[in-house]
Amino acid sequence: MQHRIGGNYTVVDFKFNQNFGKVPTHKANTANKNIQKIAESNKTLDQKVTAIAREFNTAYKGTGLENFGDAIKDTIKKMLKDGQVPNVSDMRPNM
Numbered sequence: 001m002q003h004r005i006g007g008n009y010t011v012v013d014f015k016f017n018q019n020f021g022k023v024p025t026h027k028a029n030t031a032n033k034n035i036q037k038i039a040e041s042n043k044t045l046d047q048k049v050t051a052i053a054r055e056f057n058t059a060y061k062g063t064g065l066e067n068f069g070d071a072i073k074d075t076i077k078k079m080l081k082d083g084q085v086p087n088v089s090d091m092r093p094n095m
Contacts, residue, residue: 019063020063020064020065021063021064021065022063022090022091023059023060023063023088023090024090025090027058027088027090028059028087028089029061030059031056031058031059031088032087032088034078035052035055035085035087035088036050037054037084038052039052039080039085040054045077045080047079048080049073049077049080050073052069052076052086053069053072053073053079054069054074054075055072055088056068056069056086056088057070059088060063060088072086
């Protein structure tokens with residue numbers, strides 16, 4: 001990506017860490033187990049969404065996608081309304 005600044009060009013080169021967005025398998029498994037329990041609990045929908053978002057935040061901490069759960073709260077809510085349970089993936093996202 002190039003930006004022109006004052007007659008000169010500045011080259012901006014983004015390099016992502018090889019493990020960017022990659023959740024370790026043990027963290028994904030733990031989060032998914034907790035998410036399943038939360039989804040089956042007697043909590044209100046909003047309480048479930050908040051708790052599941054917190055599980056996503058914990059799982060993605062240190063991957064470069066901190067607060068990922070907070071960013072997808074609307075999607076989590078929609079999935080729960082549709083009877084689906086979101087899962088944390090241990091696969092690296094495609095760039």
